[in-house]
Amino acid sequence: MQTTNDAPSKFLNGNRITAFVLLLVSGNLLNFSLRYGLFLEDGAPGPGLFPALITGPLVGLCIAWLIIGDRGVPKLENESNEIDDLTAEIEAKLDEIQEIDSDGKKRIGWVFFWTIIMFATFERLGSIISLSIYATGLLFSISNIKSWKAIPSTLLMILLVTFGAIKIGVTLPDPFNLFRIFGGQ
Amino acid sequence: MWAVIGCGLGMITGVLPGFGPAAATGLLLPFAFVLPPAASIVMLACIYYGSMYGGTITSVLLNVPGEASSVATCIDGYAMTKRGMAGKALAISAVGSFIAGVIAVFGLIFSQKIAAFAISFTYLDVFGFSLLALTLVVGLTGDSMIKGLISACLGLFIGMVGLDIYTGGPRFTMGLDQLQEGLPFIAIIMGIFGLSEILESIGGKKQPDYSGNIGSTLLKWQDFKDSIGSILRGTGIGFFFGLLPGSPAAASSFAAYTVEKRVSKTPEKFGKGAIQGVAGPESANNALGISNFIPLLALGIPSSATMAILLAAFTINGLTPGPLLFTNNPEIAWGLIASLALANVILLVMALPLVRMWVSILKIPTMILYTITLSFMSIGAYVIDGSMFSVLVLWIAGIVGFTLRRFGVPMAPAALTIVLGPMLEKSFRTALQVNYGEFSSLFSSSRANIAYGLIVVVLATKMISSIRKSNKVRKMKSSEAISGSK
């Protein structure tokens, strides 16, 4: 049997930065909680009591995380821990936090870009046009598949579901009345 | 026929992420109005039923919970998909839901007696059991207790945003009108689970491809044997939670999940695709969905938003749910019970053959599937309150969830505490009001005291097992050091 530990890393790592940001946020929230008042005039719990009971320990936990940093919890490697039909490869796949390389960052960047476009157009141009732009943009940016068949069929699926949703009464923006033009109510 | 249409419509609407049973029932209510009262009630009940299963589909296949109560299913359901067992996950959900439904419908026959038991739960009792449910979070913290508890605290905090009903004053609303009604929970849950997972996969060097290993969609006898205990336990837990007024469905599914993990001989399998981790929560969900009817039928009290909509449907159809429903309109009361039993069978008959169809979604190239999912999630979030605000919340939650997950903070505790927090606070403050503000009254209820006792047991067990694990690690390290120095 063996134990595993992560290799020592630099002091200012992602864990500590995240913990610090969370500490600032939770400290601020604790401050607000105290200002709302822990108790009312008649002694009943005030609006700030529960939030303080939550944000107080949260501040403590963030400090603990800040101290621990990215030191992992030692794991026990034990054969009996392997699931019956899982190979080590699959188990690793289930457990791994994937590394994000520069291509990955670009893909995520594209997702955010097209999402911002979607935000800007969803109510102005309507759900149908906006989602068509969104889906097409994403497919071109992040997908390896540029087949002329794949993109229309993906769009068709999204559009059909949008129509179906509107048909059963879900209210989605449609400023140009495209739904009616294409045979809706 | 209306039962079949209801189940079908419910399933279709339930598949849309963020569109839970309450929204589906409310939206499809006008369809029911055109029908005679009996048929309309039957159809609505089946819509409700079908939409619960629809939520399971997206949870298992895409890790996008259709509603809060599907979150527990995501944990092992999606893990089963990753292991190429998506079909089994959906199949055991359908079978577990069916068995739970049969048992729970049988319980409906004794509605009036059970309702009397349900109504005897005071705010104090609800507080005790909510606190007990909160301690379940220790079973979801994973390897790092600190990070797990951070996740739990964040979830609890999210429930505090909005107007305080006791004083009418805003809390953490930052002056925004949209925040006065609180943060949209389902958008947050979709974000921290589904969206964060998708962002991580899109950014990863290698995108997952489950198309090559769909696996069998048939359940083996061994799978059933492995799950039957979970199904029965989940049924009991869900049935009980469904009776508690204001109890969120997510609490019962998480409770079932945690109980399964505790009683399992191989708890390390949970989170990696344990079939019991799907069977238990899904059975609990279904049992809760049916036991929710008991306070409505027997006392005329809706115990959830969906039941409230059904109450409106009853009332507008000239029916008065309550103690006299079984006397004055027995055909409606028994008809509803019979239609729920029928819906149970119809759903199983519809769901099992469709498993293959649903699972074939995984054959879609991953990036295309993600594109479709992101689009549907945006629609689902928009539908919550008809504004882009919920979509914004979805994306902020997704980004925060993505960031925290990369540093090992689990999201399951947050998903549980988001729904538990408001119930915990409300029951606590109202219990104190009922008892004239006397804090000592918190120990005046025997049921609440039992819950407190169980909390101590749960926490003590966890602490003992943590200490044992630390001791083991220390012993291992020292033996490694010794063997290394030799």
Place this chain on the structure above:
Amino acid sequence: MDNNRNGAVLMNRNKSVQIAAVAVTALVLSLTTTTSASAATAKVNGACKTVGQKSGSLTCTQSGTKKVWKTTVVPAAIKSWLKDCNNQLSVVIGYGAGGATDIWARLLAKYIETETGAKVNVTNTPGAGGSLGINKVMSSKRNACTMGNVNLPSALQYLRPTSSVTYSKESLNLIATTGFSANVIVVHADSKYNTAKDLVDDMKANAGRIKAGSDGPGSDDAIAYYDLAQKTGTTFTQVVTDGSAAKVAALLSKQIDFFGGSITGVKANIDNKQFKALCVFSDVKSKFLPTTPTCKEAGYDVISTNMWSLFTSQGTLESRRQAIENLLLKIAADKTYIADNDKLAIEVRPFTSDALSEEWTRQAVLYKSIISKI
């Protein structure tokens, strides 16, 4: 290499086929939804038997010797309204589903659908005494596609000094009132109280120990309780519950001693012999509780009623708003609508927007001194 390329082409073709298969499935599903929705609606048309009978956008009309379905004649302003809204209207209710306001709204929505042929989607945005729903409608587009409820006197909570609501009468585009219900004091059927005097006497004997279920500061029952306490010289504890269903549950489980709720909301419980009605907060007896005295008759002159009205956002075309008002008043005059409301213990008391505005001002003056203190 050719084999590899063919293999790749084959694989891409297979993937595209699979995508197409899923798309076809989606098409089938959406058609099924449409078909079943149409089937549900088509089922209703049936035989045109009575002149004036409605079904969807059709009205049964006499044509020569036969009765036939004809498209309902709809005013031009209504037509343009429906066109702008794509035949989909939205009504936002500032209270939870299943409560009295919700039931009133859903019934009204059903009649609006019948009159206009449009689909009316009723959603609930509970919280803050109805003001969250009001805020949502206020910020909606100025085309009256989204309407909301405004209840008097709950809507007067902006008069509270500590209130965070951002609206007032002037910021709402009032349409019309159709529903009315008085509030009634109810106790558990097993309760020792049989009259309002019994309750008040016990409040005097046990100051602060009698518990009343409340919807929170600024709600209509909070106003009524304050008024009652002042006029009887008593104090009692208010237990804030989350909505009318929670109040009913709290009383059934005897965690509270009484509450004041709308007759609409508690009639079923009274009929089911779960509750007893002590007195009605009105100046006249309710036709739905003919044997229950008014609180005024019992010696406690407290009035507490609910007026249910629709409004939309400011900036909507006045001609459109007027057309919708006329539509609501037409519905309110419909005997079937009145009969349906009677079954729900809702009185139909139509108010035009002008009358509603005057009533609003009257109630604001009447309740200002109370609301500013709670």
